Amino acid sequence: MKFIIQRDRLVHSVQEVMKAVTSRTTIPILTGIKINTTTEGITLTGSDSDISIQSFIPAEEDGNEIVEVQTSGDIVLNARFFSEIVKKLPMDTVEIEVQTNFQTIIRSGKAEFNLNGLDPEEYPHLPIIEEANLFKLPTDLLKTLIRQTVFAVSTSETRPILTGVNLKVENDELTCIATDSHRLAMRTANIESKINGTYSVVIPGKSLNELSKILDDTNELIEIVITENQVLFKAKNLLFFSRLLEGNYPDTSRLIPTDSKTDVIVKTKELLQAIDRASLLAKENRNNVVKLLTHDGGVIEVSSNTPEVGKVVEEIVAEAIEGEELKISFSAKFVMDALKALEGTDIKISFTGAMRPFVICPLHDDRMLQLILPVRTY
Template sequence: MKFIIQRDQLIAGVQDVMKAISSRTVIPILTGMKIEAKQHGITLTGSDSDISIESYIPAEEDGVVHVEQIEEGTIILQAKYFPDIVRKLPEKTVEIEVDANLKVTIRSGKAEFNLNGQDAEEYPHLPKLETENSFEMSIELLKSMIKQTVFAVSTMETRPILTGVNLKLANNVLSFTATDSHRLAKREIPVTDANIEFQQVVVPGKSLTELYKILDDSEETVEISVTNNQILFRTKHLNFLSRLLDGNYPETSRLIPEQSKTKLQVKTKELLSTIDRASLLAKEERNNVVRLFTQGDSVIEISSNSPEVGTVVEEISVELIEGEELKISFSSKYMIDALKAIEYDDVTIEFTGAMRPFVIRPLNDDSILQLILPVRTY
């Protein structure tokens, strides 16, 4: 195997697949990176058996040559050293050559590295997903759906299914739902011409977080395919494959209150920064609890106190208060996360009493929903 490749292209591909390679894997060969050279281009692969990432560098694209002098072949290189070597090479091009004894030579300018490769036959085969059952969506939209939900997954392994985001596609609506049983985040979008429906596809939160980092804003769309235990996100140069979590995701729709007793409309940034300030004194407590009191029809008071530290009280004017008076306590962290995820200037918050979950939505947009359970304080 042999080829000469543009170093920048190689670095970008290596950085992408490194996100799937873990030094803690139980399968030794998975600590390596697979490099496959074909006449049409180079494919890099990394996997930790939960996530697998393939990055493709075409030999030529739009008249620009990325890879030349290709002699086909496959090799596994130690991922611990290869990325750093590539990053520090002196010239703009890199020549990689493998001999019959799996010895790998990496040349750039006057620098030459000789590494021991491993036989690619030992590398596990990635499952090939049937892409007939798939749908497309814009990368920008997918990233915003991940951002608006993934923070609410559980970090506790006691209920593994809650460490993932539930994806559901039915009646041309795609929804992402995440909950850790104290809060819930949900986002829905319409999907046209999807020839596939699914109810219970639970993608590990960790996978979606990595996917969010790796998806390139410059590419337009991503194709999503699902099988019984894998999900594939595919763009022109990237295949991102994740295993799905086993088990039944809880029915979350019944948690969302039908009607409300108190309703607020408020500027998102103003509420966010007020709660952020109030939480400064709530750090000692387990939940960073802050309190919200309604006053009249246009003012709410946000406060926090911790006996050892002191108290903070701040009033903010709101656009609207309807319904009953309210005193409620909640985790400032959950509220800050929820408000940050809603990328709108104004939000409405609907309460059904001091001990019932409350719902935060952007003004005039029901596609995004954040739900938080209050904290009991006596």
Template sequence: MKIIIQRDRLVQSVNDVLKAVSTRTTIPILTGIKLKANEEGVSLTGSDSDISIESYIPSEEEGNELVEIKETGSIVLPARFFAEIVKKLPENSVEIEVHAHLQTIIRSGKAEYKLNGLNADDYPQLPQIEEENMYAMPIDLLKTIIRQTIFAVSTSETRPVLTGVNWRIEDGQLICIATDSHRLAMRKTAISGNGNSHSVVVPGKSLSELSKILDDTDEEIQMIFTENQVLFKSKNLLFFSRLLEGNYPDTSRLIPNESKTDVRINTKELLHAIDRASLLARESRNNVVKLSTLEGSYIEISSHTPEVGTVTEEILTHSIEGEELKISFSAKYMMDALKALDVTEVTINFTGAMRPFVLKGVEDESMLQLILPVRTY
């Protein structure tokens, strides 16, 4: 194999596939990045057997030559060293040449490195996926959906299925749900595609890495589901992820249908007030803030930590309807939910001091956040 390639594009592709390379793998070849050159261009692959990422650099794009293929072939190079080397090369042109015994020469300007490669034939093949259940949506919408749900996945391995986001597709609609059993985030959107109804659980870690790689663009990304894999496919990128096994709990039972107290309020004002109250609450173990309804459409946000002190702040709401209420909750969970909603005004529906409460954007049914209160004595 012998190629001359633009350094910037190489660095970008290496950084993308590096997100799938694990240093803690029992399969030594997976600590490497696979390069494969054919007449059309070069593909780079990284994998940790849960996530596999392939980034493609075409020989030519929009009239610019990105890669000159002198000789086709393939090689696996140690990922960490290769990534550091290409980042620091002096010129924007890089020559990569594989010699006998898999020794690989990397040249740029006056700099020359020799790396010991591994045989690409020993690298695991990417899954072959039939393109039956294929759906599509704009990339920027996908990134928004990931941001609005992923923070609510569980970080505990005691129930592995909760470390992922449940993706349900039915009647042209995608419903994404994440919960750690203390809070829940749900986002709905229309989706185009030719597949049947689907319910899969995509690992939160995979979605987080995918979101980092994708550029903010309205170009479409395709999603293809199989029994145990999902493939996200954009112009020059393939992102495979293993799906989580097990049945995702039926979360519809958690979401209350009626409410006893409804508060409508400016999202930023509430977020900043809770942030201020949490300055003292942070000192205590559980970061609890209390919300109480007052006369004349006011609410009070307060926090008390015996060894530090007390904070109270009143905020004028747009409206309060229903019963009086005092409720305590995690400041962090509430702030995460308000940031994710991304709306100017929020409606909070309470069903009592010890029952889960729901946050929604005013006149926006596509998104919902649910939080369990904290019992304080």
């Protein structure tokens, strides 16, 4: 195997596949990046067996030569060393050549590295995925769906299924749901292509976070293929595989209240900042609890009190308050996470009493919903 490549393209692809490589693996070959060279170009693969990422660098693009392939072949190189080396090479091009015993020469300018490679035959094969049932949506929309839901997954392994995001496809609609059983985030969007049947799978939150990091903010379509135990995201020159979580995701639809006793419409930013300030003196508390009261005259009071430290009270003029008077306590963190995830300048909060979950939605958009359980303090 021997090729010469533009260094910036190699650095970019190495950084992409590095997102899947962990040093904490018990499988030595997975500490490496696999490089496959054909006359078409170079394919890099990184994997931690949960996530696998493949990045392709074409030999030619828009009439420009990116890679000059001299001999085809495969090699696995230690990911940590290889990524640091390519980042620090002195020139704009790099020559990589595999010699006997997987010894690999990396040349750039007058710098020459000789890295001990690993046997590419030992590298696990990526799942072969039938693309019978793929659907598409704009990449930036997928990133938004992930951003608006993934923060609500559980970080505890007591119910492993809740560490993932439930992805449902039905009637040309994609719905993402995440919950840690104290709060729930849900977002629905249209998909671009017809799909046969319905799907409901659970993708690890960690996988979606990593995916989100390497996807560009573009409205180009990304393809999603779901199989029994894998999901594949296909973007330009990039394949992202993740295993699915096993088990049934709980039915969350019955958790969402359909009626409400108090409705508050308020500017997202004003409420977010007031809760942020109130939470400053609630830090020592379990769950970082703040209180919210409605007053006559369309005023909301946000407060917290930690006797050892002090207390804080702030009033906000709401856009509208309808229904019963309300006194409720909740986790400042959960409500701030929810408010940050929502789009739009105004939100509507629907309460059904101090001890019942409440729903936060953008004012004129029912495809996005955040549900939060209050905390009992009164």
